[in-house]
Amino acid sequence: MRVGIVILPEHRWWAAEPRWRGAETYGFDHVWTYDHLGWRTLVDGPWFDAVPTLTAAAMVxxxxxxxxxxxxxxxxxxxxxxxxxxxxxxxxxxxxxxxxGSGASGAGGYDRTVMGGPEVTPRQVSDRFAEFVELTDSLLVRPRTDHSGEYYQAVAARNAPGCVQRPRLPFLVAANGPKAMRVAARFGQGWVTTGRPGADSVAAWWRNVAECADRFDEVLAAHGRDRSTVDRYVSVDASPLFALESVGAFREHLGRAAELGFTDVVTHWPRADGPYAGRETVLEEVAADVLPLLGGRASRKTGAEGNAGPGPRVHDSEAGKSEG
Known part of the structure; x- marks a missing residue:
């Protein structure tokens, strides 16, 4: 099992940098940030763009x-x-x-309305997402891309020098519904689920996650992809129980994710209040007592035994299937 952590892009870099360094020092396998123009109840607070944030994080x-x-x-x-x-x-x-992700719910409303965009139907959201992913794939793989679609145009777009990761960097596709799952099956080296938002209990949320996992298995089979060729990520803080509320909560989420065959769990850096409110002391305890036992980066750092597991897989973009 690998574990990742999300750091919201809400801090000036002098305050954010120690968190990004800390995620690596603690032994997390991956670290993420949101890509929004503003997010839910934090929309009126500080917020920074994901691309320069990740660029700075890569440098430290x-x-x-x-x-x-x-x-x-x-x-x-x-x-x-x-x-x-x-x-x-x-x-x-x-x-x-x-x-x-399709941006169909949650913060997607603000990301659209702040730019004065027109209303979009659920079908338009899913169709646009499929075109967005397919075109992005082509732009990162082909030396030259021409595209004339319903939502996007590209005229002789080049990609030199190409990605460091070949044939391109990995895609992790967030999908809870069948249309987005089909996109994940075609292009994803990883699949991300948040389960059903607003579940009234942790047990109910995990039941829905299990249903999503079963549906994704069916979609993979329909696309001729082996289940083992797609890493499975679950964003556990979409549940009613914040994973870093306590070490026990974190262990509970890990156990349930493992039972359902997930390869990766993603939680959030604790905040002082509001969304993901928690104590950084819990994060420190998890890093010291739990992560080294999971077989990821933390175990290799401490010398604990375990299988680090496969990294993100590359794929044959022409065939739309994973290699590996």
């Missing part, structure tokens, strides 16, 4: 993987964004992972 870390959790099409166009991704992959020396 050396081994931990970095990523977006997650990019949506609400305010990004694949052509200029692909250039940013190439730079992130290069600056991080191949440690960058691209989390992608």
């Amino acid at each position: 870390t050396s081994t931990i993987r970095l990523g977006t959790f997650v990019v949506s099409p609400h305010f990004r166009h694949p052509v200029p964004f692909a250039r940013q991704l190439l730079a992130l992959d290069d600056i991080s020396d191949g440690r960058f992972m691209l989390g992608l």
